[in-house]
Amino acid sequence: MRATERMTVTGSVQGVGFRPFVWRKAHALALAGQVRNRGDHVEVLATGTKAQRDSLMDALREGPPHAHVDSVTRTPDQRFFTGSFTIATSEAGALHSGIVPDLALCPACRADINTPGTRRWRYALTCCADCGPRFSIVTGFPYDRANTTMAPYTLCPACRAEYENPADRRFHAEPVACPACGPRLRYTGPATPGEDPLYSAARLLRSGGILAIKGTGGYHLACLATDTAAIATLRARKHRPTKPLAVMVADTAAASAFAAPSAAELHLLHDAAAPIVTVRTTAALPESLAPGLDRVGLMLAYTPLHALLLAQIGQPLVMTSGNRSGAPQVIEDAEALHDLAGIADGWLYHDRRIARRLDDSVCAIVAGHTMTLRRGRGLAPRRLPLPAGFETLPPVLAMGGDLKAAFCLTQNGQALLSHHLGDLQAQGVEETARQALADYRTLFGLTPALVAVDAHPDYISHRLGAALSQQMALPLHTVWHHHAHIAACMAEHGLGPDTAPVIGLALDGTGLGPDGTAWGCEALLCDYRTAYHAGRLARVPMPGADRAAREPWRMLLAHLDT
Template structure:
C-alpha cells in the first residue's frame, strides 16, 4: 500500500513552557514518533513546526499535553495547517524574538534522578550540593533578567567544564539547557565558618557534628539563609528563642525523609503529597504526642510546620545529622530574612555560632511557602519559594484587560502584575509597618517591573489611604499619569477567591463572606466580619457582625483582653461579667476611653471576636507576640472536642441596615458554660460551630433573595480549618457553589490579586 502522505502543522504552546525542559521533551517525542521539523522559543510561547502523516500529528498533539514535563503548565495549544516544508529530522532551533512572558518557573525541589546521583558513590556529582537538571533546582532565586539564559542568572560566573558543556548541549540529556548546571569541577562550592574562621575538611560533615552537639548555625538555602539547630533539644531551642527575641511564634522543622516525618507526626495522604510536591512548602501537620521534639517548637499549638529537604545541601546535611532540625528564617525579630552574604555576619551576630554557606549569589529573597490541608484541599497560607512567581490565567472576560499593578495592603504584603490575560502574584514581602520590610517592598517593585518588563496602565491599591502601599501607589499613579483604583479591602478578598476559581466576568454576582481582622469599609469604619453582594466591579454590604469599640486602636489587636471586655460589656449586665478575668488590668481607664470615644474606633471584626473568646478561655496572652497567636491556640483547643457539639446561638436583626449579627446570646451562653466549669475545648468548639452556622445560614438566605448561585469566602480568619470546613459543608449542603481560597492566600497575601481583577473590571466596564 502507498505510504500515507505527510501533513504539516504549526503548533503554538503557551503557559509555563520555558525553563522546564519543554523543548528537549518535544525533541524526544518527535524522535520517538518519527516527526520532522523544529521547536523554538518565541518569547512568550513555544512554537513547533511538525511534518508527519496526519495520524502521527494527532498522536503528537495529544502527547504534548499528556506527557508534558512535570514542571510545565500548559494553558493553550493552537494547531494550524501550514504548507508542507522540507526538513531533515527534528531540531531544536535557536530562540526567536517575541514578547516576554509574565512569568518564570519557581525554584524546584531536588528531583529523584538528581537525588539518586548525589547518593551514588560512582557518580560524577556524588555528594555535590549544587546538583540539578531541567526538572529541579534554583530558578527564580537566581534569575536577574529575561530571557532565562545562564548569562542572565547568578550562575554566569561559573564557566562550564567540558563534561557539563556536553550535557548542556545534548537534547537527549536531562540537563539540556539546564541553566544552573554545575558539577564539583566547575560549579559553586560550600564553606563552613565557625567562630570566625573557615573550617578545613568536609563542610557538611563538620556542620553536622556541630548541630548534633547543640550548636546554632546559619545555612544558606535557595531564597535566603536559615537558622538551624537540633529540633529535639529543648535547651538549644530555648536559647534560639532567647537570641532571636521570638518567645512563642512557631518554628519550622525540616525532617530527613518520609520515615522520619511519620515517626514524629501524624500525616494523611494529602499532607504527604503536599510535602513531596516540587514546591516543597512548609506544611502544618499534627505532631505525635510523645515525639522526641522540643515542646517549645510551637507552644500552645497542636500543629507543627514541617518540610522535607528541597536542595541537595539539605539532603546531605539531614542525612549526616540524622535528626530533625529547626529551619527558621535567618533574621532578627520583625526583620526580613537575610539573603545576601555581606549581611549575614553582622545581621546574625550573637545569634549563630557558624555559617554553612556557598558562593552562588541569591538574586532575591524568597521565604519558604507555608500551607495546610483543610476541607480536603491544600491551601496556601504564605506564597513564597517554590510557588512564586508562577503566573495564572485571569477569568474569562479579562483577556483584553489593560495591564494593572496592584500593591496589596499593610500586612503580609505582596504585589500583583497583570498583562495579556494572566496575573503574576509576587512572593511574600512581609509587613510594611517594619522599616526593613518597606525597603524590601520598594526593591521588589523595581525588581518585578524590570524583570517582567511590566508597564501598567493603572495602579490598584487598598481603600485605606494611609497604608504605605496605598501612598506608594498614589505616587506611582501621579508620576505616570495613570488611573488610581482604590478597592475596598473585603471586596478584594472576595474578588480574589472568585478569580482563583475562574468565575467568569459575565456570570453575575456572588455572595461574599469576608472574615478577617480589620479593613477600611466604604462607610469609613473598620470592617472585618461581613456578608457582601459582589461582582468584580462593585460590592454591596448586606450584613455584618455587630461592631465593638477597639480600645486603644491597633493595641486592641495585640491585647485580646480589651476585645473581651468590649464584647462582654455589650452583651452582659455588669454583675454577670466575670471580673476575675481582668484582675490587674486598667479596666476603669479602658471603659472611660470607650465611653468618651477616645481612640476606640468601632470594628465588626471576626479576628477580634476569636481573640476575645481565646481570652475568655485563658488561651490568650496579655499581649500577643505574633499575629494570630490567640486564635491559633483557640482552634487547637477546639480541635480536641467532639465535632457533634451544639453551636452557640447568635441573634440576627433583619430590620437593621445592613443586617446585624449579634453575638450577645453566644457570649451569655459561653460565660455561663465557663462559670459552670465546662471544658474549654467544648466551649471553643461550640463557638466555632456557632460562627460558621450563623454566617452560612445568612449567606444561604441572602443568596436565594439575590439570585446568587455561589458563595465566595475569604479573609485571614478562613485560615482556621475548623471554621472553613463547617462553613463549606453548610453551604454545599444548600446546593451552592462554594469558592474558597486554595493557591491564593486567604489572608492579605492574596489581596493584591483581588485588587488587580477589580481594577481590570472597572477599567473595562465588565
C-alpha cells in the first residue's frame, strides 16, 4: 500500500549535495514526493510502499560522502504525491545543525582543470557538490547561492544547465562557475604585459621571490621550499625567526622526496579537510623550514589555484599565513595589497570575497589517533558529539582562554567549537574574536542560557564573556583554568555529566588558582561541577611573568634552578 511519510534529516547536511543525493535515490526507488532545505534540516516527503520508504530511510542515514547525519526521523503525512520526485525551493532559517566545512579539490574537478579543451581547463575556481568553499563563503541561510559571496556572479547558460540538473554533480553547487561567468584570477607584481597570472606568479617564485596567494580562508605567503635564501628572506620580512613553516605539495608522490608519512598520516592528508599534517622528514629540505625538528607540517594542494600553481612550479612551496607577525591572517584583497607590502613581492588572487577568516587546520597522528592541534579551515564549524546526558543540560557559551583562543557553545548534546582565532593579546585578534562571536550568533542562532569564562579577571576572554553576559542578560559563571582542562579531557573520553570524580593531572603553563596564585602542574580530584586540589609540583618563580606561558623553556630553567 502506498502512503506518504515525512523524513527529517539533521546534521551537517547543507552544501554537500544532499538534495540531489535524495533525488537520485528516490528516482531509483520509484518514489514520488519532494525534498527541500528547511534552514536547520532537510525535509523529505516520500510517497511509496513501505519497502520503498524503508530503503530511502536506510540511504538517508548514510547520506552523501561529505555529509554528517546526526538523526533521521519519520512521521506519517496526510499528503499524497503522484508523478515524479522533485527538489523544492529552500526555506530560510538559522542553521542550528551546521553547514559543512570547506572541502578540498576533488579528483573529478582536478581532472577538469588539467584536461585541455574542457570549459574549466586551468580555471582556478573550479568546484562541484563534492568540493570547494562552503563555510568560508556563507553569508546567511539557507545555504543557497544568494546567501554566499558568489551572489554577484550570474551563471552563464552552460553553468546554469549544470546547476539546475539534479543528475549533474554541480547541481546546486553554490560556488559553481566557469571562466565565462565566475570570479577572475589576477596578479599584481612584476610581470610581462598580458601574461597569464599563473605564469607571472610562477616566474616570481622561481626567481626567489615571495608570493602572497589567496587561499580558501585567507592569504598565504609562499616561496620555494627548496630555496634557503628565499626562506631566510621570508623569515626576516615576517619577523618569524624560528617558528616552523608549512610545506605544500601537489600530491603525496611529490612529498616522498623529502618526507615519510605513515599510512595513517597519508589517509589524513587525503581527507576532504586537507589539514596540515606533521610528518617525519627524510632529507632534501632546508633545515631552516623547521629548525631543530625532525618533522615538517605538510599539506596537499586543496584548491584548484594551488594545484595549478604547483603544477607550473614542479617544486614544493612554503605556505604560511599571510599576515604580519602576530596579526590575524589577511582576507581582503585591498588589505593584502597594503598590509603585505614589504613582505610579498607579488600577489596572486581572485575577486571572490572571503566571508570569514579560517586558518589552515593542523593535525598529527599520536599513538595511532588523530589529534587536532589547530581547528580551522576544513574542520570548522563541524560539531563535536558530547557524552550521553549532556543533551538535557542548558546550553552554555564557553569563552576559552587567551592563547590559541576559540569559543564553544554546548547545545543539544553537541559542542559547536569555533575556528581558531589566535592569541587575543595580539594586534587585531580581539576584534576578530568579537566579529566571530557576532557571526556565529547570527548564522547558528546561538541562544545560551549562561556564559562561562576563565576565572582570571584580566583575561581578554573573561572580559568579552562578561560584556556578552551583561548584554544578553545571562548569568556569568567563572571556571578555574586547570579544572577546565581536566573537564575537557573527561568529555573527550566519553564521561557523562554525572560521572564519579576522577584524578586529573593538568600540566599547563599557567592559570589562576582559587588561592590567587598562578598554578602550573596541578593534580585535581574533580568531576564536572567541583574540583579539589590534591597536589602539585613544587612552586617556582616565573621568569618573565606572563612570558613564561608563551615561552615554556623559561619554566624548565626555573625548575632546573631549584
